[in-house]
Amino acid sequence: MDALPIAPYIPQHVKELLNVSIKLIRFQYIDYSGILRCRVLTASFCLEQDQNVKFVGTGPAALYASYVEGTDTTPVAAACRLVPDWSSFRVCTYAARHASVMCRIYETLNSFGFRRCPRTCLYKVLEIAEKELRCTFLGGYEIEVVFMDVTKSPPTPFKNVVEWSLMEGLRGRPIEILEQIAESLEAANISVQQLHTEGSQGLFEITTGPLRLMEATDALVYTHETIKTICDKHGLVATCFPKPSAAKGLVGQHLHLSISSLENDPIEARTVDAYIAGILSHLRAICAFTLPSHDSYTRVQDRRGTNGTWVTWGTEFRDVPLRKIESTHWEIRCMDGTANVYLAVAALIAAGIDGIRSGRKLSWGDSQKSPSLMTDSAREELGIKTRLPLSLKEALGAIKTDLTLSSTMSQSLVEKYIKIKTEEAESLEKMSPEERTELGIKYF
Incomplete structure (x- = not known):
């Protein structure tokens, strides 16, 4: 995993497609800012690279070329290689003759190699969970997205009838667009479970079905691109930015996570409890990856049905960051679409690994109402003592001091x-809310 592969080795079924129906292939990865980046290769060049045992090169800032002015752009002598993971290959059902593959980033001319690559980080922690702890995971996502009319200045959400799960809010263009998105995803073997309106103008939710966790995360990236491309064809911009307008809607992206044993026996309840206790113990630091932008923290509010402000959990309760659905099925609610999802999921798995390794007890009780409505003594009785970070800087301060999480993921990363x-x-x-919103809609 640490060394550059001897050869790209394109699988035979992919070679056949590249020789016949696929003309362009997108070598994709997500940078530290959560932005999808890619190099588009012709099929002929891709096959040539494979035959000559070569990898596509990029500049040294492949992972950290920030979209925000004011970050350090000092040139350095370095380079990166895009190493395709052919298990993620998919034909782009939303773009004729295109296909995509997710890549790992290998840094050359320094000692880092793959150690600062987000995809490699997720592979690493999943391997620890499987080989050391004999645990495996399934994941699926609730993707909230706002359809924006960019002919207006400033851009405004698509005007539909606003209410949660309202048929009238789907009528006309929305259901036509959502139907095309669902058909495109299912043609790519990504299961779509539900489509519905949310409680704000132009805000919709698309739910994808469970897959092995790395595959589910790759499918999420593909889903985002499908949504954005199809909306663009309809003259709209789709955004997953947490606060895309002055409307009341706040946009999240929730992970449904199921844990099971690699053995034939059901996983023990104490193992699941230790796993969840690990996540809760490290949750303030995890937020640096799951809520990674300035405006992510508009969602950290009480009694809004987002994720609340307290570190805790509840059975079928949505004003907390972790919702228990079944004994092995949990929803991670403190996440949004600005995250590098590979790092976000890696942080959650790494925290759970620590919980199991150290035999943590689930000292938090089951919250059945908002902790903000509880008395101090009621919160104390349920073990609720800590608040989520209220800003990105606060979350970054938490990960800076969480050495266990950092070392399990990758200290240099x-x-x-x-x-x-x-x-x-x-x-x-330093930006105004309007400037941040304009930038956020553009990139997320």
Whole structure:
């Protein structure tokens, strides 16, 4: 996993497609800012690279070329290689003759190699969970997205009838667009479970079905691109930015996470409890990855049905960051679409690994109402003592001191991530809300 592969080795079924129906292939990855970046290769060049045992090169800032002005852009002598992970290959059902593949980033001319690559980080922690702890995971996502009319200045959400799960809010263009998105995803073997309106203008939710966790995360990236491309064809911009307008809607992206044993026996309840206790113990630091932008913290509010402000959990309760659905099925609610999802999921798995390794007890009780409505003594009785970070800077301060989480993920990756996100946070703080919104809609 640490060394550059001897050859790209394109699988035979992919070679056949590249020789016949696919003309362009997108070599994609997500940078530290949570932005999808890519190099588009012709099929002929891709096959040539494979035959000559070569990898596509990019500049040294492949992972940290920030979208925000004011970050450090000092040139350095370095380079990166895009190493395709062919298990993620998919034909782009939303773009004729295109296909995509997610890549790992290998840094050359320094000693880092793959150690600062987000995708490699997720592979690493999943391998620890499987080989050491004999645990495996399934994941699916609730993707909230706002359809924006960019012919208006400033851009405004698509005007539909506003209410949660309202048929009238789907009527006309929305259901036509959502139907095309669902058909495109299912043609790519990504299960779509539900489509519905949310409680704000132009805000919709698309729910994808469970897959092995790395595959589910790749499918999420593909889903985002499908949504954005199809909306563009309809003259709209789709955004997952947490606060895309002055409307009341706040946009999240929730992970449904299921844990099971690699053995034939059901996983023990104490193992699941230790896993969840690990996440809750590290949750303030995890937020640096799951809520990684200035405006992510507009969602950290009580009694809004987002994720609340307290570190805790509740059975089928949505004003907390972790919702228990079944004994092994949990929803991570403190996440949004500005995250590098590979790092966000890696942080959650790494925290759970620590919980199981150290045999943590689930000392938090089951919250059945908002902790903000409880008395101090009621919160104490449920073990609710800590608040979520209220800003990106606060979350970055938490990950800076969480050495266990950093070492399980990759110390060099976390250090670089903190540097980049600290610079971003300082630059974004200086902007007006309108400037941040315009930028956020453009990139997310």
